Each structure stands twice: as structure tokens, then as C-alpha cells.
Amino acid sequence: MSDLLNGVSLQLLQKSLDAIWLRQQAITNNIANAETPGYKSKKVDFESILSDLLSKNYSSAEELQQAINGIEPKLKESSAISNSENGNNVVEEEEEIELVRAQLQYYYLINSVSAEIDRLKFAINGGR
Numbered sequence: 001m002s003d004l005l006n007g008v009s010l011q012l013l014q015k016s017l018d019a020i021w022l023r024q025q026a027i028t029n030n031i032a033n034a035e036t037p038g039y040k041s042k043k044v045d046f047e048s049i050l051s052d053l054l055s056k057n058y059s060s061a062e063e064l065q066q067a068i069n070g071i072e073p074k075l076k077e078s079s080a081i082s083n084s085e086n087g088n089n090v091v092e093e094e095e096e097i098e099l100v101r102a103q104l105q106y107y108y109l110i111n112s113v114s115a116e117i118d119r120l121k122f123a124i125n126g127g128r
Contacts, residue, residue, distance in 0.1 A: 008061055011068050012050075013113050019046035019073035020106045026075060027099045030090050037086035041095070046073035
């Protein structure tokens with residue numbers, strides 16, 4: 001049972017890293033297109049998808065792992081109204097803040113993966 005929970009934990013971390021990677025790409029594309037006429041900013045939705053998945057009851061760890069395996073972050077075009085004359089709705093300052101937030105989340109997730117691997121190594125080595 002413990003091995004299965006470790007599998008779920010690492011799987012969640014992997015999916016979260018995938019989502020953060022996609023979010024960083026979307027943000028950098030938004031910043032790069034900040035002056036492009038008519039460009040609509042993109043956002044990544046992952047947290048609400050993950051929250052919906054985790055709010056359900058699963059009868060086994062295998063069922064949970066299958067559900068986690070099936071989730072993917074979604075790239076969505078922002079419906080925010082443009083304040084610029086060219087129809088572009090990118091607000092560079094907000095995007096830069098979101099990029100820093102995504103980078104911090106990425107570092108946190110990488111540290112979590114590393115800690116999980118260290119725990120597994122510790123268990124494999126018999127506590128040494």
C-alpha cells in the first residue's frame with residue numbers, strides 16, 4: 001500500500017510539473033506578443049481540474065492513479081476585455097508576476113520530487 005501511495009505522489013508531482021511547464025510557455029508567449037495587434041492572452045487551467053479529480057471518492061490507489069494519469073492541463077484563451085487600441089489584452093506587469101509565481105512553483109515541485117526520491121532511497125537502503 002505504501003508503494004502505491006508513493007506512486008500516486010510522484011504521479012501528481014509529474015502532472016503538476018507538466019502543468020507548470022505549459023503555464024511558463026503560455027506566459028512567455030503572452031509577454032512576447034504583448035504588442036501584437038488582436039492577440040488574446042492565454043491561461044493554463046490545471047488546479048481546478050486537479051481539484052475536481054481529488055474531490056471524488058476512489059475505491060483503490062490504482063483507480064486514483066488511472067484518474068491522475070488521464071488529466072491534462074488546459075490552455076485557454078483569456079476572455080478579458082482589451083484596454084488597448086489594437087485589441088491586445090496582455091498586461092505585461094501581470095504576466096511578469098505570473099511568470100515569477102510559476103517559477104517559484106516549479107522550484108517547489110522540483111524540491112518535492114527530490115525529497116520524494118530521497119525518501120525512497122532511504123527506504124531502499126534500510127534507513128541508512
